Amino acid sequence: MSSAQRERMTSQSEGARPSIWDLTAEVPAAPRLTQDITADVCIIGAGMAGMSTAYELTRARRSVVVLDDGRIGGGETGRTTAHIASAFDDYYHEVERVHGEEAARLLGESFRAGVDRIEAIVKAESIDCDFTRLDGWWFAPPGRTDDVGLLRDEQDAARRVGFTDAGMADAWPLSGVIPGDDAAGVLRFPNQAQFHALRYLAGLADAITRAGGQLFSGAHVLEVRDGTDETPCTVRLAGGFTVRARDVVVATNTPINDRVTMHTKQAPYRTYVIAAKVPRDSVPLGLYWDTLETYHYVRLLHGRDEAALDHDVLIVGGEDHKTGQEDYENEHFAALERWTRARFPISDVIAQWSGQVMEPVDYVAFIGRNPGDTHVYIVTGDSGNGITHGAIAGLLLRDLVNGVDHRWATLFDPGRISLKTAPTWIEENANVAAQYVDLVTPGEVQTIDEVQPGQGRILRDGARKLAVYRDESGVVSVRSAVCTHLGCIVDFNAAEKTWDCPCHGSRFTTEGNVINGPAVIGLAEVEREARKP
Ligand code: FES
Helix, strand or coil: CCCCCEEEECCCCCCCCHHHHHHCCCCEEECCCCCCEEEEEEEHHHHHHHHHHHHHHHHHHCCCEEECCCCCCHHHHCCCCEEECCCCCHHHHHHHHCCCCCHHHHHHHHHHHHHHHHHHHHHHHCCCCCCCCEEEEEEEEEHHHHHHHHHHHHHHHHHHHHCCCCEEEECCCCECEEECCCCCEHHHHHHHCCCHHHHHHHHHHHHHCCCCEECCCCCCCEEEEECCCCCEEEEEEEEEEEEEEEEECCCCCCCCCCCCCCHCEEEEECCCCCEEEEEECCCCCEEEEECCCCCEEEEEECCCCCHHEEEEEEEEEEEEEECCCCCHHHHHHHHHHHHHHHHCCCCEEEEEEEEEEEEEECCEEEEEEEEEEEEEEEECCCCCCCHHHHHHHHHHHHHHHCCCCCCCCCHHCCCCHHHHHHHHHHHHHHHHHHHHHCCCCCCCCCCCCCCCCEEEEEECCCCCEEEEEEECCEEEEEEEECCCCCCEEEEECCCCCCCEECCCCCEECCCCCCCEECCCCCECCCCCCCCCC
C-alpha cells in the first residue's frame, strides 16, 4: 500500500473523543467492497485480533478477506492504551483457583508467546511502531497493606506458570517520583512491552496486502451463517453483497454472530483514559498498574515523534464502570485527572477518551470455535489484555482454522463452562435482567424541548421510550430507545455522545447507527407523530 493511499485519521468511529493514537497515527485507507467475493477465510473486524489472525493466515498461504464497518483499527484497538503485557489482568493465582494449575501454566505460556510474537512480527516486517521492551510494575497503593499479600500470591503463581524472574521488589522506578507517596508493595514483571497500536496495525495491513490478503472498510455485516465441510459459510453485508468462505473469524470485540450464549458469559465495561504532558524524563519508562478494584494503569508515549518534543506524554487509564449504567461519564475523566495530578507532575491534558472492555466471568478470554458452529470462530472476553490476546488469537486460530490441534484450545474454548465462577455468572446476569425494568419506568424528560444542546435524554411516548438527542446547533434526532439486540433501553453516554446499552454493551451513534455489537441493526426510526413533544 503506497503512502499516497494512507490518510491521517482524526475522525473516530467509537465515540466523539479521538484517542492519542487517532491524533498521531497514519493508517491505511481500505476500499469498499463492490461485489460478492470468495476466500478461504473471512475475518470480521480489523482490530488487533482480526489483523493478527489475518497476518498469520496469509503467511500460512490462505486467501483472506478482512471486513470492517469502520476503518482499520477504528474499533477498540484504537481506544486502548496499548500495554503489551504478559502480566495477567485478573491475576494468575485466580486462574489457578478457577481453572487449575495446568490451565494457568498454559495461560502464562500463551501470554509470553503473544508478546514474543508481536516483537518477532515487528522485526520481520520492519514495522515502525515504537515497540519497546520494558518492565511492568504492579503496585499496592500507600496504606493498602492487605494488597501486599495479594501481590505475594501473584508472585508465587507467576513463578509457577513460568515467570521465574517475576518478584517482589524493594525499589521501583516511581519511588521518589510520587512525592511522599510510595507504594505499600511492588511486584515486578520483567519483559513486558508497549507500542503505538495504530502504527502496528498499519504495518500489519501492509504485510497482509503484500501477501495477497484483501482489506475492506465500510463493510457492515448483518449475518454470519455457518457452513459445512461441503458448503461455505456466508457473510451477508448491508448493501447486498455476500462473502463466501470456508471459515469465518468474528473478531468484533464482542461477537455479532452470537445472539445469547456468549453474552451471558461476559460483561461490558467502559474504561477512561487521559494523555497529559509531563516534564521530560520526569517519569521512568515502565508499565504501571495499581491493585485497586477500580484500578489505574499508566505508561509513557515514547517514540520517534516524541523524541523531538520538549516534554513527555503520560497515558493514564482507569475509573471503569459497567457500560450504560452511569449518569456522569465526564466525571470519570475528572476523577482520573485528579488521581494523576496527585501523583505525577502533569501539565496540560492533551487527549481524553474512553473504550470498552469485555470482562469474562471466569477471567479467561474466549478464542476458538463459536459454540454450536463448525467453521465459525470468535475472539472475545479480552478484559484488559486485548493487545496480547490479539496476538494469541492469531497463533491459535491459525492452527484451528488449518485443522491443527493446539494445546491452548481447551483453555480458551468459548464453549467451556466454569462452575467455580457460577456466582459471578449469576450476579452479572441478574444485573442484565434488572435493566429491563427501564422498559416500564418514566422517561428522563417529559418533552423534547427539555433536551439541551449536546444532551441525549430518554423520553416516554405512551408505551414506548425514545432516545432524543439535540446537537450543539439545536438539530434534534429521535430514535427508538430499544436496543435492537435483546430489547433493553439504551442510555446516553455524555462523554462519547453515543447511546450505550446497559445489558450487553451495544452502542449506537446519536443518529441511531450501530457502532458496537452485539447489535447489528441501528435504533429504529420513529414515526413523525411519535416525535411530537
Ligand atoms: Fe443486548 Fe442491548 S446489547 S440488549
